[in-house]
Structure formats: C-alpha cells, structure tokens
Amino acid sequence: MNRKPVFDAVRHLLGRGFSQSEVAQLDRSLDEAIGSDGNLSLDRVPCVPDLRIGPAGVQLIKRFEGCARRRPDGRVEAYPDPATGDAPWTIGWGATGPDIVRGTVWSQDECDARLNDDLVRYADDVRAAIGSAPTTQAQFDALVSFHYNTGAIARATLTRLHCTGDYAGAATEFTRWNRTGGQVMPGLVRRRAADAALYRSGQ
Numbered sequence: 001m002n003r004k005p006v007f008d009a010v011r012h013l014l015g016r017g018f019s020q021s022e023v024a025q026l027d028r029s030l031d032e033a034i035g036s037d038g039n040l041s042l043d044r045v046p047c048v049p050d051l052r053i054g055p056a057g058v059q060l061i062k063r064f065e066g067c068a069r070r071r072p073d074g075r076v077e078a079y080p081d082p083a084t085g086d087a088p089w090t091i092g093w094g095a096t097g098p099d100i101v102r103g104t105v106w107s108q109d110e111c112d113a114r115l116n117d118d119l120v121r122y123a124d125d126v127r128a129a130i131g132s133a134p135t136t137q138a139q140f141d142a143l144v145s146f147h148y149n150t151g152a153i154a155r156a157t158l159t160r161l162h163c164t165g166d167y168a169g170a171a172t173e174f175t176r177w178n179r180t181g182g183q184v185m186p187g188l189v190r191r192r193a194a195d196a197a198l199y200r201s202g203q
Helices: 004-014 020-033 055-065 108-130 137-150 157-163 167-176 186-201
Strands: none
Touching (some): 055 108, 055 186, 157 167
C-alpha cells in the first residue's frame, strides 16, 4: 500500500508536518490495518482502543473554533451567538454552557482546560453513540469534531450509517449540517468539508 496519500492527507488536516512520534504512531496504525495482501481493509481495523480524540481532531476543532475576542490584556471574553445576537454565549475554543454569559472573561489556561474537559465529554458521547462499531482514529476524530460543533451525534443519520458500515454514505451526510437558523453558513460548509475529509482519510 502506498502510504504517502494517507500521510499527505493528515499533514494537510494538521496544517503542519509530523513529529517522529506521530509518524511512528501512524505507521503502527497502518500496519495493523493492512493485511498480508498489502490492502487496507476495515474488517481488519479494530475500534479505536481508548476512543479518545487524537491530534488531528483536536487541531481541526481549534482551527475552526479559534480563540476569539482576545482582549489587550491577553484574556478572552465571551461573545454572543451570531444568529441571535445574545444567548448562547461562547468563549475560548467554542465553549458554551450555563456558566458562560455576557461579561464572562477567561485566561488562555482556562480556555485550554475547558477544551480538554469538553473533548473528554464529547468523546464519551460519541463512544456511546457508535457502540462497538469498527472505527478508525480518523473516523472517531471526525465524529467528535462534528459532535463538538453540532451536539447531534445521537440523532444524526451519519451516525446510523457509520454503525452499519456504510462509511461512504456517512461521509456524505456531514455536508447536510451546514445551516444556522435555516441559513447556509459558508463557515459551516468549510467545516463540514473538513470533517468529511478527515473521516474519509480513515476509510
């Protein structure tokens, strides 16, 4: 199997080169997935062992969430939902919740800590939704990224298709989630394309 397209795709999603440990980890994952015939088969791909989001997924989320509304003092303030001009308020790496209201201000460390906590929670949600369905790391990362942005992993058709092994169908479903308030949002179009590309890189 020619591994270059896989490495190129992940490098593009990360927006940077690989560390030596990341190269070794990706090589090991490919070794496990490739049979003696040299072909990649999802029948030989186990579920992601610990079902935690990997570096590619984290970088994708950070790329689209940003860490907006940084003040001159380096702290980050909450901003309103673009569709309502009010609640829900968002801060840092896309964090929302009852603790985030108008006037909330966090340090960068608080933003990063909240992201780490939220990623554990969203990964748990994805694990519950997909059960024992065979899932590669790239697919899992894409599903967590999707859920982090939409909160829809439990009800999305793409989840059902993934669980039945229809990976091509699941990949096309990402593009349907591109609206806010009934309006197609260019940012969501780009984000869903990135989610789908990451998901497909694990097929």
